[in-house]
Amino acid sequence: MALVAAFIAIACSLLGAFLVLRKMTMVGDAISHAVLPGIAIAYWLSQSRASLWMFLGAAIVGVGATIVIEVLRKKLRVQSDASIGMTFTSLFALGVVLITYWSDSVDLDQECVLYGEIAYVPFNLWLVDGVSYGPIALWSSGALLLVVLLYIIVGYKGLKMTSFNEDYAAVLGIAAGLWNLSLMSMVSLATVVSFESVGAILVVALLVAPAATAYLFIQRLKPLLIASASLGLVGALGGYGLSKVLETSIAGSIATVLGALFLIALIIHSLSARKTNGYAVEA
Known part of the structure; x- marks a missing residue:
């Protein structure tokens, strides 16, 4: 279970670093909730919880x-926060309605999507001809991490250029819009792979908290990626340990540890900024 949490935490933290740089953290929140109707429709059509169908449904939605948010923001001049809020709440509500309406034929639960239950991971095994190859979530989260790492390695230049300066990237012939869509597709993948184990709410915390914490001290991309992944790992393992000690929700404990790390980092950053300003005044 701890390994599953670690894999998901590292994958989401790496993607979160690019969302923080692009000031798109709320878009990650929107997608993690908006994919619910895609998941519900994909399951209803295929009657399968296979990751491929789930990913296709989640990725499309x-x-x-993302396209709807961009159209509302750029074409219709709707404020960014309003366009994000309206999009993800509407889609999430649609997903809840679909799951409720298809409750007799869709074996999905909105509470599972929201909160997950990583404690059940060991019971959902990958069986082939009666032979167990371990928990499905372990394989899917490991594959997710591998795909995210390959995506960042292969697309590092494009991601870097479009994250820091879209206009300059356009001058160099780099299609910022396509890179944005590819990043949102990866966030969708992370959400659909993770929702059953950790839930959409913890996915949001893992996308935002480690990268936001690291960004208080680091602005260079490579160190930011390393720091984000490290903080995500610390939060996952620390939260897992805390849940064992207190006998509480694993997902809730991980989110709590991530929040505590951000608060500590924010205090340190504020104190160091005051100290620097004090020296500047004295000088």
Whole structure:
């Protein structure tokens, strides 16, 4: 279970670093909630919880949500926060309605999507001809981490350029819009792979908290990626340990540890900024 949490935490933290740099953290929040109707429709059509169908449904809705947000913001001049809020709440509500309406034929639960239950990971095994190859979540989260790492390695230049300066990237012939869509597709993938184990709410925390914490001290991309992944790992393992000690929700404990790390980092950053300003005044 701890390994599953670690894999998901590292994958989400790496993607979160690019969302923080692009000031798109709320878009990640929107996608993690907006994919619910895609998941519900994919399951209803396929009657399968296979990751491929789930990913296709989530990716289509996730990319669609991104396009809707961009159209509302750039074409219709709707404020960014309003366009994000309206999009993800509407889609999430639609997902809840679909799951409720198809409750007799869709074996999905909105509470599972929201909160997950990583404690059940060991019971959902990958069986082939009666042979167990371990928990499905362990394989899927490991594959997620591998895909995210390959995506960042292969697309590092494009991601870097479009994260720091979209206009300059456009001058160099780099399609910022396509890179945005690819990043949102990866966030959709992370959400659909993770929702059953850790839930959409913890996915949001893992996308935002480690990267936001690291960004208080680091602005260079490579160190930011390393620091984000490290903080995500610390939060996952620390939260898992805390849940064992207090006998509480694993997902809730991980989110609590991530929040505590951000608060500590914020205090240190504020104190160091005051100290620096004090020296500047004295000088």
